[in-house]
Amino acid sequence: MATEMREHTVQEPRDVPPDRQWSRDAVENRVFGILRWVVIAGLLLVTLFPFYYMGLLSIRALDEVILDPGALWVSLSELNFDTYTSVLSSPDSGGQGFLVFMRNSALVAFGTVALTLLVALPGAYAVSRLEFFGRRQVSALFLSVYLFPSILLAVPLFVAFTRIGQRGTLVGLLIVYVSQIVAVSIYMLRNYFDTIPVSLEESAALDGCGRLSIMWRISLPLAMPAIVANGLFVFMIAWNEFLFALLFLVEDRDKWTVSLGLSQLAGSIEIPTTVLMAGSVILTVPIIVIFFAAERLLTEGLTAGAEKG
Amino acid sequence: MSHIPVGGTGTASADAATPEPEPRDESRGKSRGPLTRSDARAGLTLISPTLVIVIFMVVLPILWTVMLAFRPLSLLNLATSGLFGTDFTLDNFRTVLTASGFGGSLLTTLVYSVLGTGSAIVLGLIAALAVRRTFPGRTFVRAAMLLPYVAPVVAATFVWRTMLDPQFGIINHWGTRLLGWDEPIAFLTQQSNPISLLGVEFSLPTALLSVIAFEAWRSFPFAFLFLTARLQAVPATLEEAARVDGATPLQRFRYVLLPQLLPTIAVLSILRFIWTFNSFDDIYLLTGGGAGTEVVSVRVFNYLTATGNIGLASAQALVLAAILAVLVGIYLKRFAPQEEKT
Numbered sequence: 001m002a003t004e005m006r007e008h009t010v011q012e013p014r015d016v017p018p019d020r021q022w023s024r025d026a027v028e029n030r031v032f033g034i035l036r037w038v039v040i041a042g043l044l045l046v047t048l049f050p051f052y053y054m055g056l057l058s059i060r061a062l063d064e065v066i067l068d069p070g071a072l073w074v075s076l077s078e079l080n081f082d083t084y085t086s087v088l089s090s091p092d093s094g095g096q097g098f099l100v101f102m103r104n105s106a107l108v109a110f111g112t113v114a115l116t117l118l119v120a121l122p123g124a125y126a127v128s129r130l131e132f133f134g135r136r137q138v139s140a141l142f143l144s145v146y147l148f149p150s151i152l153l154a155v156p157l158f159v160a161f162t163r164i165g166q167r168g169t170l171v172g173l174l175i176v177y178v179s180q181i182v183a184v185s186i187y188m189l190r191n192y193f194d195t196i197p198v199s200l201e202e203s204a205a206l207d208g209c210g211r212l213s214i215m216w217r218i219s220l221p222l223a224m225p226a227i228v229a230n231g232l233f234v235f236m237i238a239w240n241e242f243l244f245a246l247l248f249l250v251e252d253r254d255k256w257t258v259s260l261g262l263s264q265l266a267g268s269i270e271i272p273t274t275v276l277m278a279g280s281v282i283l284t285v286p287i288i289v290i291f292f293a294a295e296r297l298l299t300e301g302l303t304a305g306a307e308k309g
Numbered sequence: 310m311s312h313i314p315v316g317g318t319g320t321a322s323a324d325a326a327t328p329e330p331e332p333r334d335e336s337r338g339k340s341r342g343p344l345t346r347s348d349a350r351a352g353l354t355l356i357s358p359t360l361v362i363v364i365f366m367v368v369l370p371i372l373w374t375v376m377l378a379f380r381p382l383s384l385l386n387l388a389t390s391g392l393f394g395t396d397f398t399l400d401n402f403r404t405v406l407t408a409s410g411f412g413g414s415l416l417t418t419l420v421y422s423v424l425g426t427g428s429a430i431v432l433g434l435i436a437a438l439a440v441r442r443t444f445p446g447r448t449f450v451r452a453a454m455l456l457p458y459v460a461p462v463v464a465a466t467f468v469w470r471t472m473l474d475p476q477f478g479i480i481n482h483w484g485t486r487l488l489g490w491d492e493p494i495a496f497l498t499q500q501s502n503p504i505s506l507l508g509v510e511f512s513l514p515t516a517l518l519s520v521i522a523f524e525a526w527r528s529f530p531f532a533f534l535f536l537t538a539r540l541q542a543v544p545a546t547l548e549e550a551a552r553v554d555g556a557t558p559l560q561r562f563r564y565v566l567l568p569q570l571l572p573t574i575a576v577l578s579i580l581r582f583i584w585t586f587n588s589f590d591d592i593y594l595l596t597g598g599g600a601g602t603e604v605v606s607v608r609v610f611n612y613l614t615a616t617g618n619i620g621l622a623s624a625q626a627l628v629l630a631a632i633l634a635v636l637v638g639i640y641l642k643r644f645a646p647q648e649e650k651t
Contacts, residue, residue, distance in 0.1 A: 025557045032558050039439040040450060043432075046526065047454050050468045053479060057471065070482035119362065122355035132352030138360065145367050147580075149587030149633070151606040152626040156370035156377065159619055163387060179366030182359050211351050240461040242590045247614070259463040263594060266467050273471055280464040291459050295452045 054284065058083055058277040065274060083278035091253075096271065098279055100254060101261040105239055108170055108257060112177040112238040113231050116185050119178065121227070124189030125215055129198075139190075142183035150180065150243060158247050170255060173248045177238050185230055192226035193219065229297035232290050239287060258283045377623040378402070384617035401624035410603065415632070417517065418604040421592070422585040425524035430577055432525055433532025434570070437540055438562070451537070458530035466594035469523055473497055500601040516600035520592050524585060532577050539573040540566070575644055579637065586633050605629045 056073070057065060061080045064071075089095030126132065127139060157176055158167070166172035196219060204214045220227070245260040256264065262279045265271055379397040405411065440450055457465065472478050473496040481493035494502065496519040501512040543566065551561045589606040592598060598607035606629065612622035 025555070028557045028559055036439050039435055043436050043439070044450060044453060047457055050465065050472065051456060051460070053472060054464065054468045066477055069477040070479055070486070119358045123359040126352040126355035130348045130352030130355070132349040132356070135352065138356060141363065141368075145363055147583055148367065148371075149583075149606075149630060151587050151589050151609050152374065152630050153367065153370060155609065155613055155619065155622045155626050156374045157366070158613060159377065159387065160370065160373075162384065176366065179362050182362055186359060211348075236459060240463075242463055242594070259461055262467060263463045266470070273477075276467065277471070280467050283461050284464045287459055287461060288456070291455070292452060295455075
């Protein structure tokens, strides 16, 4: 941890002479020393509380929430997991059918990951390694796609997919996702390929490997961390996406993704908020698990090419 | 762009005159020869699937939007009228620009983007400075602060809506009890709220401020991440020299750290501004565009789905993109030379 070592050297000197105890420097040091912890505590509270509250409401009974909306914890006797069975079970048995939504989300998200990587890996390799005509223009094009507002793209894609009759299908949505993500994905992967020394590939070439075999045997295994990070990143985008899911799938409840399902049901007065909170937990937990499992990999990825939002 | 170590590999590749099928060498990328030609072919082959997807799913649709914007087209007559008609007209733009509420909506979008971007970056900067030095649990704190950014927007907006609910929301519950609010505040459904501060009466755009607060909460981690990375790259010697010279922490921030961070802040501002200006999900999910929070992207959506008027939706989307392009252009022109200096 080179950075942490460096940060230690910036530590303030402990032996302040008495006459300088109330100098501007000493006062500022003391104030910021305290302020720092206040800020950290405040930020943690603000970032974590909504998620805590989400989990809390999902395991409380609705009548108790209405009786005491300000409670910050739940007593063991109050614990209530019926919300989860209610939100997961199918509408026929009185539930909200989130199991079906989860299946849809998973299908779209895994499909997007597979297809994006399949397309982006060769592309990223080409942009990083091979000198071809128009390489620079292609990179510029991909960057502008990354900055492009999705609301502007929503109009023509909505119209076109309506016209060819593919608007209500998961496959249609999947294709839209891939087209939106593939440019960012190439950008992230290219950055990683750039860091792999060419000499490794050269020695493989000397040993008689062709270009494809070099890619397959040398570059891909070396790029594995980046590929995994990129896959997780794509999964998160596809799992979280809302606008296109809304435009494409809203008419058919059996096709809803978890995001779309929660947003549609959140408007209804008949469904208890606690049940919908259970739905929110179901929507959020996969993302939190992925994020904490691969935090280091992902933060590097996020800085390289952050979510379009 | 490619980081190719040229030195050292030369001799190895000079010996590569071997009967192997196709030994290629990137370090010779600039030279003209059969190897570069086959590399060029391989490069185009490998990039072409992406290129096809991007051209058919992004570039052409956008060009097509321009055509749609000049045609009287709705979802109802979509099946009968051709996809590429020539019945061009300026009516859509006229309608969109003179529609009631367009000016107000544009102003809302601007206020939302400027304040949302600004507060997210300030918050991100404060967070980055606070967790700069090591302490036990710093890794966890850093990860926790990224949660609002990675969490699904639908879940995050739903929790916020519940927390801010006037009847059983926890914010109003504690606000009325601890902070002495006279009555619960309808954060997301009230357009404005009269406030009296030090005897001055004025009204605050409640719902707009609430969605800006949400935007700050949701996107400050993005700024935090970038600024943290930049802070780590600031040479420790710079600050140490300033400290030896007697600079106080505030002075060190103002004269040593801030100049180092400014280019990053400039890039962050433009990225966040572009995204916030076009953002749809957050506001649509929080307020549905009601109570004075109707940004232009929500109007595009409503033209498209509620009225099914493709022509109007396209025209409105183009107007939004054009205004954004002008604003970004002005920004780049104004600030780009300064960035180069730092």
